[in-house]
Amino acid sequence: MAATNATLKSQAAQAGRQFCTFFVADLFFGVDVLHVQEVLRFQQITHVPQAPAVVEGLINLRGQIVTAIDMRRRLQLPPRDGDRTPMNIVVRNEEGAGSLLVDEIGDVLDVDAASWEPSPENLDPNARDLIRGVYKLKGQLLLVLDTERALDLAVRRGA
């Protein structure tokens, strides 16, 4: 399993594969479907006082306790409109699961490896740190989210 993941990771930037897509504000993101455990509607959330601001709280995923990260705050974007409830994308890596709170879920897309490009230099540093690259789709750019980094709050932010 670990070996499989490692291989996937090394290929993640180049290979043409399926991506689970979603929106955060006006940004269009994709996560490798193999990393996505499930997609959920908004769940009851327990706030964690004293936790970093990007941690929205804890959710109960069938008995498993999962930390929910607010992607708007993670990317230092303005907060959502008050009446919009976020969606959960539960992603999994070797260290366990985490949930990304996003605005809206898009389709699962097949992308062509040839359309890949590294993330542009002039991208906002807050976002660039979390983005592995860009797929140039028809009429749209798909940003490949580094889920590992998105869930890891210890990485040098803003660096």
Place this chain on the structure above:
Amino acid sequence: MENVLIQDQEIISEFLVESYENLSRLDRELVEIEKHPKDAALLASIFRTIHTVKGTCGFLGFSTLEKITHQAETLLSQLRDGHRELNPPLISLILETVDATRKVLAAIEATGKEGPDLFEDLTERLRLKAQSPATFADRSGPDIPAGATAQRPELHAASVPVEYRKSEEDAVKSSAVADANIRVGVGLLDKLMDLVSELVLTRNQILQFNAEREDPALNATSQQLNLITSELQEGVMKTRMQPIATVWNQLPRVVRDMAVSLGKQIELEMDGADTELDRTVIEAIKDPMVHLVRNACDHGIELPDVRARAGKPPQGKLTLRALHEGGQVNIEISDDGAGIDVARVRQKAIERRILTPERAEKLSDREVLNLIFMPGFSLAKAVTNLSGRGVGMDVVKSHIEKIGGVVDLFSRPGEGTTVKIKIPLTLAIIPGLVITSGGERFVIPQVSLLELIRLEGDSSEKHIEHIQGTPVYRRRGSLLPVAYLNQVLGLKSPGSAEAVSMVVLQAEDRQFGLVVDGINDTQEIVVKPLGKQLKGLSVYAGATIMGDGRVALILDVLGIGQSSGVLSESHHEAARAATEHKTQEGIEQRLLLLRAGSFERLAVPLSLVARLEEFPQSAIEHAGGGEVVQYRNRILPLVSLRAVLEPGAPEQDPAPDPMHVVVLNDGDRSVGMIVDQILDIAEDVVTVRQKSSRKGLLGSGVVGRRVTDFLDLNQVIQATESWVRGTGGIGNDKRILVADDSAFSRGLIRAGLDMAGYQVLEAGNLDEAIRQLEKQPLNAVVAGLDLPPNGTAALLSAMHRRSEWKDIPVLALTDSTERMQAPDVRRAGFQDCQPKFDRVAMLESLDRLASALSSPAVEPVPVGDKR
């Protein structure tokens, strides 16, 4: 091809598991056989084990291992067939083989190969040994102090630990039913446990859902689900249980090696080795167990000649006991060694400024003993050498507490030491208290919880006071630092509530109060770890899922205490320094203020108060013509303060229930004083004084800018005991030192002197007395006869050596009237002698002695003036 490799891998890992098991059994059996060298069955079993290991290595092609075990097998077969006598060097050689085998196994586990060390030296020695003629005087084994073990076999023959034998038999039995068992990987069991935990949570949710609607079918089904889940939970928990013997198996070897190297004789007895514990708990107690056993061998049990001199058998005894009790496992490690000298610990604690002398005196022996678990203490070499114990005990304690356990220590000098450990059966599911704060629910592990306090009414805010902005609460006379959970977690507080809810928590050795918004109920909770994003938050120990399916955070009591500052070391130090400063001033007094009858404000020296208690009226019983209650396994005589102060006045109607009782304590004797209300504790210089002629009162003074009556505790206590006492008092203004080992006596004497207008200083032992003498000129000393450490004579001779002290009159106070007239008291250097609690006689005597000193106390007194 690959398949074959994988199969090999499996066989090898199976071989490793089995061999490790065999080796730990060997360790135990070899130590056992040293005691019973003629036990043929045991010898056969050892031979079999070695033989099995040898056979398997040959099959798997581990040649080094095969060589070593083959030589050992040859030796053992000679032993088994009676061609050779078993002796300690031989045992050591075989044990060495076991160690070598273990090393090779570790290498195989890590690399799949046997490793570079071929153990040729050992193999050669084994071979030589097997070929040498069988004699007793054997030199080829490693050097072992012969005296330690040589005569042991015979000595031990009579003292076979019964339980231990039994578990041997059990082992034989269980091997017979080996076919009924299968080996299951721990990973699978852990997975099962996780699933069951989730099922328990789902069950809780279903039950809650069921409670909300009235559907008979759902009701029946959910009841069924409830039952099955509980049973399943129990069953799965059982699969993870292991006998404590898995930890204990290595101990006979540890004890043997320690005994040999220390030149001691130690017999190890194990009782309840089949007591089962959860895997995780077993893992956690391994190191503490070994540490405690080593400690007992090293410091507890004395050398044979020391034991003989103390009239004990030369062979020390170390007993391990384990048993289930009330959902917990109790483990006891006791030795019959030298024990710990409590007085020494007490003294060291004071010297090392861990305790103030006052505090040290108030602590029970048991509490003092437990100081050994304090980190600073264990590092104190002096304590270790003097009293015999201590290094690393704090580590043991923290290990045990980490898994929700408790450690306690009991010791009797000369008779031995017992360490008692209580640990939960499992760590996965624990009882917890659910509380709310800032609209969120939190869980506090029950193990950290001491009590719940609810402060109601208008005065609720007043109960929590502030010292330079730090909130504190007076809990039965001692100050409890208080933290607000809302503040610690940065939550909104709900504004002024009618009542304040506070939980009293224990973290390490210290206690603090935590104010929360609401207290709900206790629940069995399943502890789940937090994600790595939240690992850095010290205030949480984990999370759990509540009955409604939502997540609740589990508070880490130590973390909360530290982040709120109530447990910070510097704070602690400062508080202690402050108290020390005050006690050294000596003139300031701590007073308990209370109300009884028409007396609105009465004061008692706090030093005499053991505890404040509440008893229901129904608890009152009658004995010896008075009222008593059962209190802490004792009979506590009660006296109503109202009745003493206002005899004949009607009793309160209706009688308050529960009653407020001030427990006054002096060593073995306790008296409960019924009062109407406990008002406050004041720390103040008592300024204005006026004598009182009223029965039960010494007089009145000003405390906290209000006039307060001082209780004459002599008379209050007289109401329960027929002591002969007088009344009255003569006032003047002199400095008197009260030196007595009992705080109770000092308090009583002080109360009498205070009211007579003396400035009173106290000393509980010789050192303190000397310090007080050095600090200021005194007019007189009032002393009990048994001032620690060596009696009051030491104080007298110390005073006689210094010219400025030698003319200070010393009044001896005795417990009995017989000793009063004894001429040797006067010869010993006392100026007068009076019974201890006769206030009038004492005051008259002092008046006589002190007034003989015409000059003010500050000036040196002319020699011979008083005669």
